[in-house]
Amino acid sequence: MRATKIKMLLLLFTLMLTVFTSNGQIGSRFPSEKKIVKDPVTGVELIFLTSTAADDSKIYPTHNQWTSDGKWLIFRSDRVKGEAMAVNEKTGDIVQVTEGGFSGTLGVARKSMRLFYWRKPVEDDKNELQKLIEVDLQKLFTHSENGNLKPAENYQRICGSIPKEMQASTELALDANEEWIYFSVGKEKAAQYLPEDTKIEKNFGPRNMGAGPGGIAAINVNTGETKYIVSVPFQVGHVQSNFWKSGEIIFCWETGGKSPQRTWLVNADGSGLRPLYPESKYEWVTHEAVIGPDEVAIAIMGHRAIPNSSITEYKEATGVYGANPGQESEWGPCGTREKPTGLGIVNLRTREMLIVGQTLKGSGFWHVSGSSDGRFATGDDFDRNLYLIDRKTREMILLSTGHKSSAKDHVHPTFSPDGTKIQIQSAMLSEDNRSMNICIVPLPKQWLNRY
Numbered sequence: 001m002r003a004t005k006i007k008m009l010l011l012l013f014t015l016m017l018t019v020f021t022s023n024g025q026i027g028s029r030f031p032s033e034k035k036i037v038k039d040p041v042t043g044v045e046l047i048f049l050t051s052t053a054a055d056d057s058k059i060y061p062t063h064n065q066w067t068s069d070g071k072w073l074i075f076r077s078d079r080v081k082g083e084a085m086a087v088n089e090k091t092g093d094i095v096q097v098t099e100g101g102f103s104g105t106l107g108v109a110r111k112s113m114r115l116f117y118w119r120k121p122v123e124d125d126k127n128e129l130q131k132l133i134e135v136d137l138q139k140l141f142t143h144s145e146n147g148n149l150k151p152a153e154n155y156q157r158i159c160g161s162i163p164k165e166m167q168a169s170t171e172l173a174l175d176a177n178e179e180w181i182y183f184s185v186g187k188e189k190a191a192q193y194l195p196e197d198t199k200i201e202k203n204f205g206p207r208n209m210g211a212g213p214g215g216i217a218a219i220n221v222n223t224g225e226t227k228y229i230v231s232v233p234f235q236v237g238h239v240q241s242n243f244w245k246s247g248e249i250i251f252c253w254e255t256g257g258k259s260p261q262r263t264w265l266v267n268a269d270g271s272g273l274r275p276l277y278p279e280s281k282y283e284w285v286t287h288e289a290v291i292g293p294d295e296v297a298i299a300i301m302g303h304r305a306i307p308n309s310s311i312t313e314y315k316e317a318t319g320v321y322g323a324n325p326g327q328e329s330e331w332g333p334c335g336t337r338e339k340p341t342g343l344g345i346v347n348l349r350t351r352e353m354l355i356v357g358q359t360l361k362g363s364g365f366w367h368v369s370g371s372s373d374g375r376f377a378t379g380d381d382f383d384r385n386l387y388l389i390d391r392k393t394r395e396m397i398l399l400s401t402g403h404k405s406s407a408k409d410h411v412h413p414t415f416s417p418d419g420t421k422i423q424i425q426s427a428m429l430s431e432d433n434r435s436m437n438i439c440i441v442p443l444p445k446q447w448l449n450r451y
Helices: 002-022 139-144 187-191 311-322
Strands: 035-038 045-048 073-078 083-087 094-096 103-108 114-119 129-136 156-162 180-185 212-222 226-234 238-242 248-253 265-269 285-292 295-299 342-346 351-356 369-370 378-379 384-391 397-400 420-426 437-442
Touching: 002 180, 073 103, 114 187, 129 139, 156 212, 180 238, 180 397, 187 212, 187 226, 212 238, 226 248, 238 285, 285 369, 295 369, 342 378, 351 378, 351 384, 384 420
Parallel strands: none
Antiparallel strands: 035 045, 045 437, 073 083, 083 094, 103 114, 114 129, 129 156, 180 212, 212 226, 238 248, 248 265, 285 295, 295 342, 342 351, 369 378, 378 384, 384 397, 420 437
Protein backbone atom coordinates (compact mmCIF):
# COMPACT_ATOMS: atom_id res chain seq x y z
CA MET A 1 0.00 0.00 0.00
CA ARG A 2 2.81 2.34 0.96
CA ALA A 3 4.69 1.53 -2.26
CA THR A 4 1.56 2.33 -4.27
CA LYS A 5 1.23 5.72 -2.57
CA ILE A 6 4.88 6.49 -3.26
CA LYS A 7 4.42 5.61 -6.93
CA MET A 8 1.35 7.86 -7.12
CA LEU A 9 3.22 10.74 -5.52
CA LEU A 10 6.12 10.30 -7.92
CA LEU A 11 3.72 10.26 -10.86
CA LEU A 12 2.00 13.40 -9.60
CA PHE A 13 5.35 15.12 -9.11
CA THR A 14 6.40 14.15 -12.64
CA LEU A 15 3.19 15.53 -14.09
CA MET A 16 3.57 18.79 -12.14
CA LEU A 17 7.17 19.12 -13.26
CA THR A 18 6.15 18.54 -16.88
CA VAL A 19 3.49 21.26 -16.69
CA PHE A 20 5.88 23.64 -14.96
CA THR A 21 8.66 23.19 -17.49
CA SER A 22 6.41 23.25 -20.56
CA ASN A 23 4.11 26.14 -19.67
CA GLY A 24 6.47 28.69 -21.19
CA GLN A 25 7.03 26.73 -24.39
CA ILE A 26 5.30 27.53 -27.63
CA GLY A 27 2.95 24.68 -28.56
CA SER A 28 2.15 23.74 -24.96
CA ARG A 29 -1.36 22.33 -24.70
CA PHE A 30 -4.08 22.95 -22.13
CA PRO A 31 -7.22 20.86 -21.61
CA SER A 32 -10.55 21.87 -23.09
CA GLU A 33 -12.71 24.22 -21.02
CA LYS A 34 -15.53 24.30 -23.54
CA LYS A 35 -19.00 24.81 -22.09
CA ILE A 36 -22.36 25.38 -23.73
CA VAL A 37 -24.68 27.67 -21.79
CA LYS A 38 -28.15 28.95 -22.64
CA ASP A 39 -28.62 32.67 -22.32
CA PRO A 40 -30.96 33.01 -19.32
CA VAL A 41 -32.96 35.78 -21.00
CA THR A 42 -32.93 35.12 -24.76
CA GLY A 43 -32.42 31.35 -24.74
CA VAL A 44 -29.67 31.65 -27.34
CA GLU A 45 -26.92 29.02 -27.15
CA LEU A 46 -23.62 30.46 -25.93
CA ILE A 47 -20.48 28.43 -26.64
CA PHE A 48 -17.81 29.30 -24.09
CA LEU A 49 -14.46 28.17 -25.48
CA THR A 50 -12.73 29.16 -22.24
CA SER A 51 -14.35 29.09 -18.80
CA THR A 52 -11.67 29.47 -16.12
CA ALA A 53 -10.44 32.69 -14.49
CA ALA A 54 -7.37 33.27 -16.64
CA ASP A 55 -8.11 36.86 -17.73
CA ASP A 56 -8.79 35.91 -21.34
CA SER A 57 -9.48 38.63 -23.88
CA LYS A 58 -10.11 38.64 -27.59
CA ILE A 59 -8.11 40.56 -30.17
CA TYR A 60 -9.52 44.05 -30.73
CA PRO A 61 -12.76 43.72 -32.77
CA THR A 62 -11.38 45.63 -35.77
CA HIS A 63 -9.01 42.72 -36.43
CA ASN A 64 -9.33 39.14 -37.64
CA GLN A 65 -9.90 36.56 -34.89
CA TRP A 66 -10.01 33.20 -36.73
CA THR A 67 -7.14 31.35 -38.40
CA SER A 68 -7.41 30.91 -42.16
CA ASP A 69 -8.60 27.29 -41.86
CA GLY A 70 -11.52 28.49 -39.71
CA LYS A 71 -10.69 26.06 -36.88
CA TRP A 72 -8.88 28.18 -34.28
CA LEU A 73 -9.38 31.55 -32.56
CA ILE A 74 -6.36 33.49 -31.29
CA PHE A 75 -6.69 35.31 -27.97
CA ARG A 76 -4.74 36.85 -25.09
CA SER A 77 -4.56 35.09 -21.74
CA ASP A 78 -2.72 34.93 -18.44
CA ARG A 79 -2.49 31.15 -18.56
CA VAL A 80 1.13 31.87 -19.40
CA LYS A 81 1.93 35.46 -18.54
CA GLY A 82 2.65 37.58 -21.59
CA GLU A 83 1.87 34.87 -24.15
CA ALA A 84 -0.97 34.36 -26.63
CA MET A 85 -3.18 31.30 -27.00
CA ALA A 86 -5.30 29.59 -29.64
CA VAL A 87 -8.44 27.58 -28.95
CA ASN A 88 -9.90 25.00 -31.31
CA GLU A 89 -13.55 25.85 -31.83
CA LYS A 90 -14.58 22.21 -32.29
CA THR A 91 -12.48 20.34 -29.69
CA GLY A 92 -11.85 23.14 -27.20
CA ASP A 93 -8.11 22.34 -27.12
CA ILE A 94 -5.97 25.31 -26.11
CA VAL A 95 -2.44 25.79 -27.48
CA GLN A 96 0.19 28.41 -26.65
CA VAL A 97 1.13 30.20 -29.90
CA THR A 98 3.88 32.63 -28.84
CA GLU A 99 7.08 32.34 -26.85
CA GLY A 100 9.22 35.18 -25.57
CA GLY A 101 6.30 37.54 -25.04
CA PHE A 102 4.22 39.71 -27.35
CA SER A 103 3.16 43.34 -27.16
CA GLY A 104 -0.01 45.00 -28.37
CA THR A 105 -2.17 43.75 -31.23
CA LEU A 106 -2.10 40.20 -32.58
CA GLY A 107 -2.36 39.99 -36.37
CA VAL A 108 -3.99 36.79 -37.68
CA ALA A 109 -3.68 36.22 -41.43
CA ARG A 110 -6.83 35.37 -43.40
CA LYS A 111 -5.20 33.68 -46.39
CA SER A 112 -2.42 31.73 -44.67
CA MET A 113 -1.85 29.98 -41.35
CA ARG A 114 0.29 32.76 -39.90
CA LEU A 115 0.27 34.99 -36.85
CA PHE A 116 2.15 38.29 -36.57
CA TYR A 117 3.01 40.30 -33.47
CA TRP A 118 5.51 42.77 -32.05
CA ARG A 119 8.18 41.81 -29.57
CA LYS A 120 9.58 44.81 -27.73
CA PRO A 121 13.34 44.98 -27.10
CA VAL A 122 14.72 43.52 -23.89
CA GLU A 123 16.45 45.88 -21.50
CA ASP A 124 19.97 44.83 -22.49
CA ASP A 125 19.30 45.09 -26.23
CA LYS A 126 21.79 47.77 -27.27
CA ASN A 127 20.26 48.09 -30.75
CA GLU A 128 16.90 49.01 -29.20
CA LEU A 129 14.89 47.41 -31.96
CA GLN A 130 11.22 46.46 -31.91
CA LYS A 131 10.97 43.13 -33.72
CA LEU A 132 8.14 41.85 -35.89
CA ILE A 133 7.59 38.11 -35.38
CA GLU A 134 5.81 35.64 -37.67
CA VAL A 135 4.49 32.30 -36.37
CA ASP A 136 3.93 29.28 -38.63
CA LEU A 137 0.67 28.12 -37.06
CA GLN A 138 0.13 25.06 -39.26
CA LYS A 139 3.48 23.52 -38.33
CA LEU A 140 3.00 24.48 -34.69
CA PHE A 141 -0.47 22.92 -34.39
CA THR A 142 0.68 19.73 -36.12
CA HIS A 143 3.75 19.27 -33.91
CA SER A 144 1.78 20.17 -30.78
CA GLU A 145 -0.87 17.54 -31.54
CA ASN A 146 1.75 14.89 -32.36
CA GLY A 147 3.76 15.62 -29.22
CA ASN A 148 6.78 16.42 -31.39
CA LEU A 149 7.48 19.99 -30.32
CA LYS A 150 10.77 21.62 -31.26
CA PRO A 151 12.46 24.83 -30.04
CA ALA A 152 10.66 28.10 -30.74
CA GLU A 153 12.88 29.08 -33.69
CA ASN A 154 11.28 26.26 -35.68
CA TYR A 155 7.96 28.12 -35.60
CA GLN A 156 8.85 31.78 -35.08
CA ARG A 157 10.66 33.99 -37.58
CA ILE A 158 11.90 37.56 -37.21
CA CYS A 159 10.46 39.45 -40.19
CA GLY A 160 12.26 42.70 -39.47
CA SER A 161 12.92 45.36 -36.88
CA ILE A 162 11.89 48.93 -36.17
CA PRO A 163 14.40 51.35 -34.59
CA LYS A 164 13.42 53.04 -31.35
CA GLU A 165 13.61 56.48 -32.97
CA MET A 166 10.38 55.74 -34.89
CA GLN A 167 8.49 55.41 -31.58
CA ALA A 168 6.44 52.70 -33.24
CA SER A 169 3.22 51.70 -31.55
CA THR A 170 2.34 48.10 -30.84
CA GLU A 171 -0.68 48.42 -33.13
CA LEU A 172 -0.42 46.41 -36.33
CA ALA A 173 -2.72 45.89 -39.30
CA LEU A 174 -1.96 43.24 -41.91
CA ASP A 175 -2.70 44.29 -45.47
CA ALA A 176 -5.00 42.14 -47.62
CA ASN A 177 -1.96 41.04 -49.67
CA GLU A 178 -0.36 39.78 -46.43
CA GLU A 179 2.94 41.37 -47.44
CA TRP A 180 2.80 44.63 -45.49
CA ILE A 181 1.94 45.51 -41.91
CA TYR A 182 0.86 49.04 -41.00
CA PHE A 183 1.55 50.73 -37.67
CA SER A 184 1.52 54.20 -36.16
CA VAL A 185 4.62 56.19 -35.25
CA GLY A 186 5.48 58.83 -32.66
CA LYS A 187 5.31 62.61 -32.80
CA GLU A 188 8.96 63.26 -33.61
CA LYS A 189 8.98 60.92 -36.57
CA ALA A 190 5.62 62.19 -37.84
CA ALA A 191 6.79 65.81 -37.63
CA GLN A 192 9.55 65.09 -40.15
CA TYR A 193 6.96 64.47 -42.86
CA LEU A 194 4.59 67.37 -42.24
CA PRO A 195 4.71 70.58 -44.28
CA GLU A 196 6.23 73.44 -42.26
CA ASP A 197 3.03 75.51 -42.21
CA THR A 198 0.85 72.66 -40.86
CA LYS A 199 -1.25 73.61 -37.84
CA ILE A 200 -0.67 70.98 -35.14
CA GLU A 201 -3.80 70.03 -33.24
CA LYS A 202 -3.88 70.36 -29.46
CA ASN A 203 -5.40 67.96 -26.95
CA PHE A 204 -9.17 67.71 -27.19
CA GLY A 205 -11.50 66.85 -24.31
CA PRO A 206 -11.01 66.18 -20.61
CA ARG A 207 -8.61 63.24 -21.02
CA ASN A 208 -5.83 65.42 -22.44
CA MET A 209 -5.35 63.30 -25.53
CA GLY A 210 -5.42 63.93 -29.26
CA ALA A 211 -2.51 66.34 -29.73
CA GLY A 212 -0.43 65.80 -32.86
CA PRO A 213 1.34 65.13 -34.94
CA GLY A 214 0.91 61.45 -35.69
CA GLY A 215 1.79 59.18 -38.55
CA ILE A 216 1.59 55.75 -40.15
CA ALA A 217 4.38 53.59 -41.56
CA ALA A 218 4.67 50.03 -42.85
CA ILE A 219 7.03 47.06 -42.78
CA ASN A 220 7.29 44.28 -45.35
CA VAL A 221 6.92 40.88 -43.69
CA ASN A 222 9.09 39.15 -46.34
CA THR A 223 12.01 41.55 -46.69
CA GLY A 224 11.90 43.68 -43.54
CA GLU A 225 11.79 46.84 -45.68
CA THR A 226 10.08 49.81 -44.04
CA LYS A 227 8.33 52.71 -45.72
CA TYR A 228 6.62 55.86 -44.49
CA ILE A 229 3.02 56.46 -45.51
CA VAL A 230 1.49 59.61 -44.07
CA SER A 231 1.63 62.21 -41.32
CA VAL A 232 -1.37 64.02 -39.84
CA PRO A 233 -1.57 66.92 -37.35
CA PHE A 234 -3.33 64.87 -34.65
CA GLN A 235 -2.78 61.75 -32.53
CA VAL A 236 -3.30 58.52 -34.47
CA GLY A 237 -5.26 55.80 -32.66
CA HIS A 238 -6.40 52.40 -33.91
CA VAL A 239 -5.02 51.43 -37.33
CA GLN A 240 -6.76 48.77 -39.41
CA SER A 241 -6.66 47.51 -42.98
CA ASN A 242 -9.32 46.51 -45.45
CA PHE A 243 -9.13 42.67 -45.35
CA TRP A 244 -10.55 42.47 -48.88
CA LYS A 245 -8.86 45.33 -50.73
CA SER A 246 -5.10 45.78 -50.61
CA GLY A 247 -3.68 49.21 -49.91
CA GLU A 248 -6.58 50.71 -47.92
CA ILE A 249 -5.90 51.88 -44.37
CA ILE A 250 -8.53 53.10 -41.91
CA PHE A 251 -7.45 54.90 -38.73
CA CYS A 252 -8.76 57.32 -36.15
CA TRP A 253 -8.03 60.56 -34.34
CA GLU A 254 -7.67 59.32 -30.78
CA THR A 255 -8.79 61.54 -27.90
CA GLY A 256 -10.11 58.92 -25.52
CA GLY A 257 -13.65 60.03 -26.37
CA LYS A 258 -15.30 62.37 -28.85
CA SER A 259 -12.99 63.60 -31.62
CA PRO A 260 -13.41 66.66 -33.86
CA GLN A 261 -13.12 64.18 -36.76
CA ARG A 262 -12.79 60.54 -35.63
CA THR A 263 -12.54 58.38 -38.76
CA TRP A 264 -9.96 58.62 -41.57
CA LEU A 265 -8.97 56.78 -44.72
CA VAL A 266 -5.63 56.77 -46.59
CA ASN A 267 -4.03 54.65 -49.29
CA ALA A 268 -0.83 52.71 -48.64
CA ASP A 269 1.12 55.04 -50.95
CA GLY A 270 0.07 58.05 -48.87
CA SER A 271 -2.51 59.31 -51.34
CA GLY A 272 -6.24 59.82 -50.85
CA LEU A 273 -6.15 61.02 -47.24
CA ARG A 274 -9.67 62.06 -46.25
CA PRO A 275 -12.26 61.80 -43.49
CA LEU A 276 -14.09 58.49 -43.74
CA TYR A 277 -17.32 59.85 -42.28
CA PRO A 278 -17.32 63.67 -41.99
CA GLU A 279 -18.93 64.33 -38.62
CA SER A 280 -20.66 67.32 -37.03
CA LYS A 281 -19.80 68.77 -33.64
CA TYR A 282 -22.94 67.22 -32.14
CA GLU A 283 -22.04 63.70 -33.38
CA TRP A 284 -19.99 61.38 -31.18
CA VAL A 285 -18.54 58.86 -33.64
CA THR A 286 -16.51 55.92 -32.39
CA HIS A 287 -15.33 52.32 -32.89
CA GLU A 288 -15.16 52.16 -36.66
CA ALA A 289 -14.64 48.64 -38.05
CA VAL A 290 -14.15 47.46 -41.63
CA ILE A 291 -16.83 44.80 -42.21
CA GLY A 292 -16.65 44.13 -45.96
CA PRO A 293 -14.83 45.07 -49.17
CA ASP A 294 -16.70 48.36 -49.44
CA GLU A 295 -18.12 49.00 -45.98
CA VAL A 296 -17.16 50.29 -42.55
CA ALA A 297 -19.45 50.12 -39.51
CA ILE A 298 -19.42 53.01 -37.03
CA ALA A 299 -21.21 53.82 -33.80
CA ILE A 300 -22.82 57.25 -33.56
CA MET A 301 -23.26 57.42 -29.82
CA GLY A 302 -26.51 58.35 -28.07
CA HIS A 303 -25.36 57.92 -24.48
CA ARG A 304 -25.76 61.40 -23.00
CA ALA A 305 -28.77 63.26 -21.61
CA ILE A 306 -30.45 65.88 -23.78
CA PRO A 307 -29.80 69.25 -22.14
CA ASN A 308 -32.05 72.25 -21.98
CA SER A 309 -31.15 75.46 -23.76
CA SER A 310 -28.76 77.08 -21.31
CA ILE A 311 -25.08 76.16 -20.99
CA THR A 312 -25.45 75.80 -17.23
CA GLU A 313 -28.30 73.34 -17.61
CA TYR A 314 -26.32 71.50 -20.28
CA LYS A 315 -23.33 71.01 -17.99
CA GLU A 316 -25.56 69.89 -15.16
CA ALA A 317 -27.32 67.36 -17.37
CA THR A 318 -24.19 65.84 -18.88
CA GLY A 319 -22.16 66.02 -15.68
CA VAL A 320 -24.47 63.91 -13.54
CA TYR A 321 -25.77 61.44 -16.11
CA GLY A 322 -24.56 57.93 -15.32
CA ALA A 323 -21.16 56.55 -14.39
CA ASN A 324 -20.13 55.39 -17.84
CA PRO A 325 -17.37 56.98 -19.94
CA GLY A 326 -17.90 60.19 -21.80
CA GLN A 327 -20.29 62.05 -19.54
CA GLU A 328 -17.97 65.00 -18.84
CA SER A 329 -19.34 68.32 -20.03
CA GLU A 330 -15.97 69.22 -21.57
CA TRP A 331 -16.74 66.98 -24.55
CA GLY A 332 -19.16 69.62 -25.80
CA PRO A 333 -22.71 69.38 -27.23
CA CYS A 334 -22.59 65.86 -28.62
CA GLY A 335 -23.65 62.27 -28.05
CA THR A 336 -27.31 62.93 -27.26
CA ARG A 337 -30.39 61.58 -29.02
CA GLU A 338 -31.54 65.05 -29.97
CA LYS A 339 -29.89 64.24 -33.32
CA PRO A 340 -29.79 60.92 -35.24
CA THR A 341 -27.67 58.22 -33.58
CA GLY A 342 -27.13 54.50 -34.00
CA LEU A 343 -25.18 51.86 -35.88
CA GLY A 344 -24.08 53.39 -39.15
CA ILE A 345 -22.70 51.69 -42.27
CA VAL A 346 -20.42 53.83 -44.47
CA ASN A 347 -19.85 52.86 -48.10
CA LEU A 348 -16.19 53.43 -49.01
CA ARG A 349 -16.95 53.89 -52.71
CA THR A 350 -20.10 56.04 -52.77
CA ARG A 351 -19.40 57.70 -49.35
CA GLU A 352 -23.05 57.17 -48.43
CA MET A 353 -23.91 56.43 -44.79
CA LEU A 354 -27.01 54.62 -43.57
CA ILE A 355 -28.10 54.12 -39.97
CA VAL A 356 -29.38 50.55 -39.73
CA GLY A 357 -30.53 50.49 -36.11
CA GLN A 358 -30.38 51.84 -32.57
CA THR A 359 -31.39 50.61 -29.14
CA LEU A 360 -34.60 52.15 -27.83
CA LYS A 361 -33.00 53.27 -24.58
CA GLY A 362 -29.76 53.25 -22.61
CA SER A 363 -26.37 54.12 -24.01
CA GLY A 364 -27.09 53.03 -27.56
CA PHE A 365 -24.57 51.11 -29.64
CA TRP A 366 -20.95 51.27 -28.53
CA HIS A 367 -18.85 48.65 -30.39
CA VAL A 368 -20.14 47.49 -33.78
CA SER A 369 -19.51 44.87 -36.45
CA GLY A 370 -21.19 43.31 -39.45
CA SER A 371 -21.13 40.26 -41.70
CA SER A 372 -19.10 40.72 -44.87
CA ASP A 373 -22.01 39.48 -47.03
CA GLY A 374 -24.03 42.53 -46.01
CA ARG A 375 -26.85 40.59 -44.33
CA PHE A 376 -26.35 41.35 -40.65
CA ALA A 377 -24.96 43.91 -38.23
CA THR A 378 -24.28 43.64 -34.52
CA GLY A 379 -23.41 45.90 -31.62
CA ASP A 380 -23.05 46.04 -27.86
CA ASP A 381 -23.94 48.72 -25.32
CA PHE A 382 -22.71 49.97 -21.93
CA ASP A 383 -24.65 47.18 -20.16
CA ARG A 384 -22.84 44.50 -22.22
CA ASN A 385 -25.99 43.56 -24.10
CA LEU A 386 -25.49 42.12 -27.59
CA TYR A 387 -27.93 42.97 -30.40
CA LEU A 388 -28.43 41.55 -33.90
CA ILE A 389 -29.81 43.52 -36.85
CA ASP A 390 -31.19 42.21 -40.15
CA ARG A 391 -29.92 44.88 -42.53
CA LYS A 392 -32.59 44.11 -45.16
CA THR A 393 -35.66 44.34 -42.93
CA ARG A 394 -34.14 46.51 -40.14
CA GLU A 395 -35.47 44.02 -37.58
CA MET A 396 -33.40 44.08 -34.40
CA ILE A 397 -33.35 41.60 -31.51
CA LEU A 398 -31.55 41.30 -28.20
CA LEU A 399 -29.28 38.36 -28.95
CA SER A 400 -27.56 37.92 -25.59
CA THR A 401 -27.27 39.61 -22.21
CA GLY A 402 -25.91 39.00 -18.72
CA HIS A 403 -22.25 39.48 -19.60
CA LYS A 404 -21.69 41.64 -16.49
CA SER A 405 -21.11 45.38 -16.81
CA SER A 406 -18.44 45.18 -14.09
CA ALA A 407 -16.22 43.06 -16.36
CA LYS A 408 -12.65 44.15 -17.05
CA ASP A 409 -13.49 44.93 -20.68
CA HIS A 410 -16.42 45.19 -23.07
CA VAL A 411 -18.24 42.59 -25.17
CA HIS A 412 -16.44 43.72 -28.38
CA PRO A 413 -18.41 41.69 -30.97
CA THR A 414 -16.75 40.44 -34.15
CA PHE A 415 -18.46 38.49 -36.94
CA SER A 416 -16.90 35.27 -38.20
CA PRO A 417 -15.67 35.32 -41.82
CA ASP A 418 -18.64 33.18 -42.92
CA GLY A 419 -21.16 35.47 -41.20
CA THR A 420 -22.85 32.73 -39.17
CA LYS A 421 -21.64 33.57 -35.66
CA ILE A 422 -20.25 36.32 -33.47
CA GLN A 423 -17.26 36.13 -31.15
CA ILE A 424 -17.43 38.09 -27.90
CA GLN A 425 -15.65 38.22 -24.57
CA SER A 426 -17.78 37.71 -21.48
CA ALA A 427 -17.61 37.62 -17.69
CA MET A 428 -20.87 35.68 -17.42
CA LEU A 429 -19.17 32.63 -15.90
CA SER A 430 -16.71 34.45 -13.63
CA GLU A 431 -17.15 34.37 -9.88
CA ASP A 432 -15.55 37.78 -9.40
CA ASN A 433 -17.81 39.35 -12.11
CA ARG A 434 -14.68 40.67 -13.84
CA SER A 435 -12.53 37.91 -15.33
CA MET A 436 -13.47 37.31 -18.95
CA ASN A 437 -13.72 34.31 -21.25
CA ILE A 438 -13.87 33.71 -25.00
CA CYS A 439 -17.40 33.02 -26.22
CA ILE A 440 -19.09 32.23 -29.54
CA VAL A 441 -22.70 33.29 -30.18
CA PRO A 442 -24.22 31.42 -33.15
CA LEU A 443 -26.85 33.36 -35.08
CA PRO A 444 -30.39 32.00 -34.79
CA LYS A 445 -31.07 29.43 -37.51
CA GLN A 446 -34.30 31.15 -38.50
CA TRP A 447 -32.31 34.29 -39.27
CA LEU A 448 -29.63 32.43 -41.24
CA ASN A 449 -32.29 30.66 -43.30
CA ARG A 450 -33.95 33.91 -44.39
CA TYR A 451 -31.66 34.41 -47.37
